[in-house]
Amino acid sequence: MKNMEESILVIVKPDGMVKGLAGYVLTRFEATGLRMVAARMAKVTRELAEAHYHHLREKPFYEELIRFIMGEFDNNQDNVLAFAFVGESAVKKARAIAGATNPEEADYRTIRGSLGRVTTKGIFENVVHVSSDPIEGEREIKLWFWPEELTVELFPSKLAGNRKVWVEPGGPKTRTGPWPEEYK
Ligand code: UDP
Ligand code: MG
Secondary structure (H helix, E strand, O other), X not given: OOXXXXXXXXXXXXXXXXXXOHHHHHHHHHOOOOEEEEEEEEEOOHHHHHHHOHHHOOOOOHHHHHHHHOOOOOOOOOEEEEEEEEEEOHHHHHHHHHOOOOOOOOOOOOHHHHHOEEOOOOOEEOOEEEOOOHHHHHHHHHHHOOHHHOOOOOOOEEXXXXXXXXXXXXXXXXXXXXXXXXXX
């Protein structure tokens, strides 16, 4: 990864998968010019879902969010498509095409604004996940991918038995405060 480059995790969420939007989402992300360095179909277990959204565990919508990302509201679609992308201002570029968190508030030209919805239970079915910042990007990529699933050495890894593992599996301390000004 070059100086100034950021790495992010992108996920086509269960609602995107059941609606057949995986290809469309990838097409939109390819158009950003960011470099794809990993892709895999992932089964979302409760353990993975809770680790991914651990920073939201105090929120009133947390339990519903965990059930949503495990596919329980989308025909039990518990397989999602996860990508790692790298590039300059990756967070800004990717979040711009994803759109605001609430699909009702997202610009209609964005993925979430044109294809997302708010369920009657108030869950934002917003088609894609995009890392909130580069620190989260690192943590999430390490959570969703083994080192050998990436085509580049983004972060330090080491051999454990006959497989490589991340040196710092959790990544740096997760930021829990508001977004840094530059990503707003
Ligand atoms: N979410 C929700 N209701 C809310 C806020 C968030 O259902 O009031 C869900 C939504 O699917 C969102 C995810 O929780 O994408 C993670 O929330 P976050 O604030 O990290 O938004 P994001 O980074 O995905 O835009
Ligand atoms: Mg987020």
